[in-house]
Amino acid sequence: MTKFLDDNFLLESKQAQSLYHEYAVQMPIIDYHNHLPPKDLAENRVFGNITNAWIDGDHYKWRAMRTLGINEKYLTGNASDKEKFIKWAEAVPHTMRNPLYHWTHLELSRYFGITDTLSGKNASAVYDATTEMLQSQEFTSRGLISKMNVDVLCTTEDPTDTLEYHQQLAKSDFATKVSTAFRPDKAILIGSETYNEYIDSLEKASKSDITTYDELCDALRNRIEFFNANDCFVCDHGLSHLYAEDFTESEVKAIFKKRREGNKVSPNEAAKFQSALLLYLSETYHEFGWVQQFHLGALRNNNTRMLSELGPDTGWDSIGDYTQAESLSKFLDTLDSKDKLTKTILYNLNPRDNALMATMAGNFNDGSVKGKVQWGSGWWFLDQKDGMIDQINTLSNMGLISCFVGMLTDSRSFLSFPRHEYFRRILCNLFGNEMAKGELPNDMEWIGKMVQNICYNNAKEYFDL
Template sequence: MKAFLNEDFLLQTPTAQTLYHDFAAKMPIIDYHNHLVPQQIAEDKQFDNITQIWLYGDHYKWRAMRAHGVNEKYITGNASDEEKFMKWAETVPYTMRNPLYHWTHLELQRYFGVTELLNKDSAKRIYDHCSALLRTKEYSVRNLLLKMNVKALCTTDDPIDNLSYHKQIAASGFEIKVLPTFRPDKAMGVDDELIFVEYVNALATAAGQSIRSLADYKAAIKARHDFFHEAGCRLSDHGLEHIYAEEFTEEEIELIFERLITGKLISKKEKWQFKSAMLVYLAHLDHARGWTQQFHLGAIRNNNARLLGALGPDTGFDSIGDFEQAKPLSAFLNHLDSTNQLAKTILYNLNPRDNELLATMTGNFQDGTIVGKMQFGSGWWFLDQKDGMEKQINALSNMGMLSHFVGMLTDSRSFLSFPRHEYFRRILCNLLGQDVENGELPADIAWLGKLVEDISYKNASAFFNFE
């Protein structure tokens, strides 16, 4: 019987152990999609205790605590930080076989040297130990990133953001590149017409120009796109239920926009047309600048209206949706490719039924111009766990080119989430190791080691070219 979380955790064969320890473990990290707060990096924030860095904003943990019957007071409520941690510690033993159990103990071990299991009996010792370390300079957020060998990370930012903290970080000479990502969801968010008009006004202020027409609106978006590019941005990101690919004419979109900014309501078809038009326009901007566009597809958000009203969005009430993906995605990508304006693209699915769909869809638009131009992205959100990662790797292997995959990301709001890269690398090495031991792959350790290094770091470095 193997000890839990020992050095060969998840590595079930000698080949897997060699691939991980000799090749994967030493690779730096490019975390090209996360939700870290740039201000906290710019100011090199020190957290007072482990609850603040570990439980604030972590809806994965919040969902588990609610399922365990923990009162909201100890989750997002007014309980003390120590009380909240104690409730989380009581919950942890019941999360066995949920990825939270692995992540929790990996993070405690990698950052704080804690090897005992977290439960109600160990909670006070672990809380005091970790909180004391967090109050030392060695545990500021910049040093936590350096501890994990991070070379570059990309935050997620609205087009109206002034990027002042990114500029402050760059000017400080910090070794790690901290770059923005252009996330224009609100720029096409016309489901609530009033909120959209408010956003148009905010965009006009950010761009320093008036917006009275569709042409003005597009010019303002382009100005912000240019502004982001100058700040080092090389990726965009869209969080969508599905791609919008309604047919439209420019005249129709001009009329729709005019109705919107004059306070009128528009139909569902018009909303989809507007979203379709904006997706195409934004994709053209990305292509012109040589950016990579990312599409996160398939979440159904804010399912619990009662608790949404009480706690707001992004508090743990989202789930996997079952939207049609294939036809609109095909139409959208084909439209861009028809004029040779399809940028480098990463597609992520939230419903596991769509693994093979995306894996084969990317192959339709590989054109030989860029290695791995079209990417089937890593397991996302509910799928960034062992089973989800294995299925994504297998689908990509069976229907695409695993060797050109740009690898893992955290998609996290926590500075303690970077062991997820280690988790992914161990799973990758274990799959390859099993194939070798089964005689399904040759025992060419040098070549397999190169493949592991490429997927862990080098492919992303070449693909995004942040240098």
Template sequence: MSTKPFITDTFLLQNKFAEELYFNFAEKQPIIDYHNHLSPKEIAENRQFENISQAWIGGDHYKWRAMRTLGVNEKFITGDASDKEKFQAWAKTVPHTLRNPLFHWTHLELARYFDVYDLLNEKNADQVYENISAQLQTPEKSVQGLLKMRNVETLCTTEDPTDILNYHQDLAKSDFSIKVSTAFRPDKAILIENDDYNAYVQKLGESAGIEINSYQTLCDALSKRATFFNENGCKLSDHGLNNVSFQNATEAEINAIFEIKLKGETLTPHQIEQFKTAILLFLGETYHQLGWVQQFHVGALRNNNARMLKVLGPDTGWDSIGDFSQAENLSKFLNALDSKDKLTKTIIYNLNPADNEVMATMIGNFNDGSVKGKVQFGSGWWFLDQKDGMEKQMNALSNMGLISCFIGMLTDSRSFLSFPRHEYFRRVLCNLLGKEIETGELPHDMDLVGKMVSNICYHNAKEYFSF
């Protein structure tokens, strides 16, 4: 008995208006993926994956969490099982991901990159593994080829201030048609409560050629590294924080706090917040001077499982949504920069859906008319970059602000196969608007609504980042 393919041309598009918006205004727009965690080394060296597991499963926390939930042994997730065995374990898991976005993403990626439209399961795992692994051996499906397949125009990886950016430099001198930029991520210099903070400060000093023995020399080192990033085409910074700190302190207090840390002594929670505030304000002014966009990813509660953190380390799938207080300190932080007219373009990504309206209204406090959409409520990220999360973010932004100024989607991914998430976002957007045209909540003016769609999918980001 034959069945209709799951991924069809009208996937997620529930009426003719949604289809018209998607196919006429969204589908063919180039992709600007302005925040991800892809490896610049693998792009510059144009890595050729040996098999689908290397391209698809390694580093993918979403898949790992699903497999663990199903009872898959860690050997077949991050352990020493063969690549084929890991794929088989994932294929066995896929039918159990119904109603999880992984089910959508998995089959969208199989279709778009490898022309595979069968539902993945334990029975066809070996056949699919051999088919796709063979395709990945062809030149057109190297890392650079995979990026070209999805019409990527610009992508922006994320690097620590100590990075020497040699792969970005190589790419800038190459004939690779896609622009590869970077984002400056100085979290390790901010999180003074970390046990390895002093070791990181020493590494930062070495990379900047500055002996860091005071708060001022710390700032000097960060400034020097930011200048280096800027000279290498960087236009963005990024911060992954529980919440934005704001606790006033004098210069003498900040100097004393830094000295206490360098001596290996314990800081109070109040002192930690004072230091974080000072360094964030310094960095915010630096970004303004450089003309960068600053990004804040807030709301993740990381490394919850102490036992598995000890075994596998951070960033291995043991994080969740946190319920931190966000509004007051974020307002004070943005206001402190704005009061000096040193608030640069800013994107705030929220992980707790309970705070969507908070963020949607917060950005309006600091959109001062100087730049279209100067302060942005970023697309749903991490646990929220799925249909329900995207719709809630867009509805909050629409109700409290102007979705027409929205800069759209990004992958925030470590996978070179994740770019169909832009298609997924575009289909969700067009379906949301198409349904409202059908009910009369939006006018049946496809040029008007369609122009907004194309702006959200591409043109707003193109203008905002000036890549």
């Protein structure tokens, strides 16, 4: 009987095992999109206990615990940190076949050397042992990153951010390069109830008045220049779908003026404005040579009662069924027709859009850059075993997996980096099994190099690192 989570976990053939152990495992990590708090890295945070490092802010775990009927006080409430951890440990045996089960045990093993399966029976002992380890320098925020051989990571910041923590990190002796992604969605979503308050904050950050559309564009460009001067090379947008409505300059200027004066705008007006501003931003990204990322398809904040109690990003989002193809095509084509389409990564949340994204990317790969337009890795609800297999297989069939820039964590947790190992094992298993069946040649050197490229080298080249 195969032991759970042994050295050959998820590796079903000798070829898969060789690909992973001889080629994939040695490659560093480029985590080019996550939501880690840069303050914790700049200050080299020492976590008080494993709950602080592992459960606080983790809406994946919270959703599972709520499903099991665990009271909110043990998730986001006033229960003690140890009580919260014990409740999570009691939940873990019930998460079998959810990716949380694999992630939990990979993380306990890779960071803390704990190989026993977690449950209520050993919860207290695990809490005490991990909390003690977390007090040492080896387990600070930077130590946890270094343990996973992370070469580069990119956090995600709003245009109003001062980037003070990134500036501190740039001057530090931390071996991992820490950059950021520019995320200006709050400036785009003009229908938001707090839109004018946000523009007020953008005024302060850019040290400029923003009463007209042209001034808004100038302010955003100012912040792009600031981010660029602080070694930013990528942006990120989290949108339901891309906007590609026809508009005129006079329309867009009037819409912004109307909203800035405190009036509401219609859905059609919002779509025109959002289309115009997103195009302006993308043209500017091209000018600066950035990579742009579009995370598309989330239906956010579904539970308004709980949203009002706990705020966003606390576990009330799901997959949306937005129409993607026509607007995505029109948006990319508009940029390409001006020769202003920068390197682009597309992510979908609805699995029905897998083939759509894989084939859409191919429409705009013009031979100027290897893999110029990428279909990104399985994201959010799709960054699990089946989701990754579907993404890899669809990209292989409809594009070139050899050009793929690989995995990212998209996480707020310093303990999430074994997800790269999870992806690498799945990748090696797919290639190795096809080698074993004679569907691919038994050329370990060539396929091993391809695996290394997907794990690391392609991203290093793509992001010019």
